[in-house]
Amino acid sequence: MRIALAEMHMVWEDKQKNTDKLLHILEGIKDKNVQLLLCPEMTFTGFSMHTKQTAEADFETVNKIKEFSKCYNIAIGFGWVKKGEDEKGLCENHYTVVSNQGDVLLDYTKLHPFSYSGEDKYFKGGDSLSVCSLGEFCLGVSICYDLRFPEIYQIMSNVADFIVVPANWPERRSDAWLTLLCARAIENQCYIAGINCRGTINEIAYSGNSTVISPEGSVILPVFDLSFSDGDKVFIYDIKNDVKNIREAFPTKKDRRPEFYKKAFLSKS
Numbered sequence: 001m002r003i004a005l006a007e008m009h010m011v012w013e014d015k016q017k018n019t020d021k022l023l024h025i026l027e028g029i030k031d032k033n034v035q036l037l038l039c040p041e042m043t044f045t046g047f048s049m050h051t052k053q054t055a056e057a058d059f060e061t062v063n064k065i066k067e068f069s070k071c072y073n074i075a076i077g078f079g080w081v082k083k084g085e086d087e088k089g090l091c092e093n094h095y096t097v098v099s100n101q102g103d104v105l106l107d108y109t110k111l112h113p114f115s116y117s118g119e120d121k122y123f124k125g126g127d128s129l130s131v132c133s134l135g136e137f138c139l140g141v142s143i144c145y146d147l148r149f150p151e152i153y154q155i156m157s158n159v160a161d162f163i164v165v166p167a168n169w170p171e172r173r174s175d176a177w178l179t180l181l182c183a184r185a186i187e188n189q190c191y192i193a194g195i196n197c198r199g200t201i202n203e204i205a206y207s208g209n210s211t212v213i214s215p216e217g218s219v220i221l222p223v224f225d226l227s228f229s230d231g232d233k234v235f236i237y238d239i240k241n242d243v244k245n246i247r248e249a250f251p252t253k254k255d256r257r258p259e260f261y262k263k264a265f266l267s268k269s
Helices: 015-029 060-072 144-148 151-156 171-188 243-249 258-263
Strands: 002-007 036-038 075-082 092-098 104-109 131-134 137-141 162-166 191-195 198-201 204-207 211-213 224-227 233-238
Touching (some): 002 191, 015 060, 060 075, 060 092, 092 137, 144 162
Parallel strands (some): 002 036
Antiparallel strands (some): 131 137, 191 211
């Protein structure tokens, strides 16, 4: 499957300008035979806590991307903010994947709001994992800070062989970003794609470092590397689903003890 990672230099809280950026990217890759385009977390606003400005109740962004997918004959993964419906008014940090026919294949709510930055004051965590079939792969999604919680990857990788991690991950923690992406790929024997933003956004520096990691932990090189005049980059990869063969050749999952992990406790000697 041919996939593209859109490493966007997003315009802070400007949905229209970021929508224009996405259209620019779609035009730029339309002759590259890409089947799936993946964008960073909160694709059209940046990592904003101003939910009164960014949150949607009418699925405006989802409906717009459905039309883009049909027009360009490409599946698209993108982040957006859903307006809160509970008594606290807490919103949801969503990532949605739509098919090249404009159908929603997957919709995921970030499980772990980033409390260190105060995200938990404006967003509530999701309560389910999401996977879908796309091409030869079973695709799973986590979002940014979720990367630090390995348990969810073990669960997803029981069925998913390709997990994407859209993010707004700051440059000052870029070493952790790359290390954790590799760790999640190795320990779950699946493909991991990290899609980060780039540049300075709301006075925070983002180094990008978008990448695809193989089930054995190696960095896969892109077949195309495109730069755009507005600061965006796109990396295009060809990946094949060899996960079953890799797991059969080195079957670590069969040695897991999930029932023990559920009841395990520490004892002092």
